Amino acid sequence: MSGAMVKVGGEQLLLLPEKAVFWPAERMLVIADIHFGKAAAFRAQGVPVPRGTTSENLAGLDFLVAAHGARHIMFLGDFLHARASHASSTQQAMLAWRGRQSGLDLTLVRGNHDLHAGDPAAALDIALVDEPYTIGPFAFCHHPDMDVPGYALAGHIHPVYVLATRSDALRLPCFVVGRERMILPSFGSFTGGHAIRPEAGDSIYVTSGEAVHSVR
Incomplete structure (x- = not known):
């Protein structure tokens, strides 16, 4: 699989086909909008949706x-x-996954769904912080429209980009890389996407699941 390296905030970041970002200097994976338990929440309301999305997300991690x-x-x-x-x-x-990955540091920048869902179980040993949370040149956020110090890495809108021909169209998850912020695609299975219109200065990188491609 092939990613794309970009330089933002004076640092090199690798955009991954699996809809995540890797910061090599810190050996950090950045994941937006994993939405654990979304399918379970739908089933609790009587909506017949597939099982297995939690296992799929954990296997991806x-x-x-x-x-x-x-x-x-x-x-x-x-x-x-x-x-x-x-x-x-x-x-x-x-919890079983956390047991296998006990050596990992985990940090959660709380988003809007987290405020309603409540914090993860304490046994998962996740550091819980509010946005913006800064490390080095980056401000880690959930919402992409915050006024923050440094270069913002955010999620929330689940961006997809529409590649269209005269007879067909394809919606692909994308990274929106701007001068002052990057918006990551939703990592989670069963989360959908929102077609975006790039702003002036935005570069768009779509992922096919196998490779990341610059399209704008």
């Missing part, structure tokens, strides 16, 4: 940690989707 030698994961908000995300099966899977 395992792959990226191993592939890049990450020692820290920064979650940019919306870690849990709703109060129903505290369902026993979801919690057990997450």
Whole structure:
């Protein structure tokens, strides 16, 4: 799989096909909008949606940690989707994963869904912070429209970019890389996407799941 290296805030960041960012200097994975337990929340309301999204998300994290030698994961908000995300099966899977990845530092920048869902279980040993949370040149946020010191890395809007021909169109998750902020695509399975219109100065990198491509 092929990522794309960009330089922002004076640092090199690797945009990954798996819809995450890796900061090599800090061995940090940056993950936006994983929305653990979203499918469980829908099922609790009687909506028949597929099972297995929590396991899929955790397997994706395992792959990226191993592939890049990450020692820290920064979650940019919306870690849990709703109060129903505290369902026993979801919690057990997450605790088992944490047991396998006990050496990782985990930080959650609280997002809007986290405020409603409540904090993750204490046993997951996640450092909980409010936005903006700064490390080096970066301000880690959930919302991309905050006035922050430094270069902002944010999520929230689940950006996708529409590639269109005369007869067809394709919506692909994308990274929106601007002069003062980057918006990451939603990492989580079963989270959907919002078609964006780039602002002046924005570069767009789409991911096919296999590679990251610059399209603007």
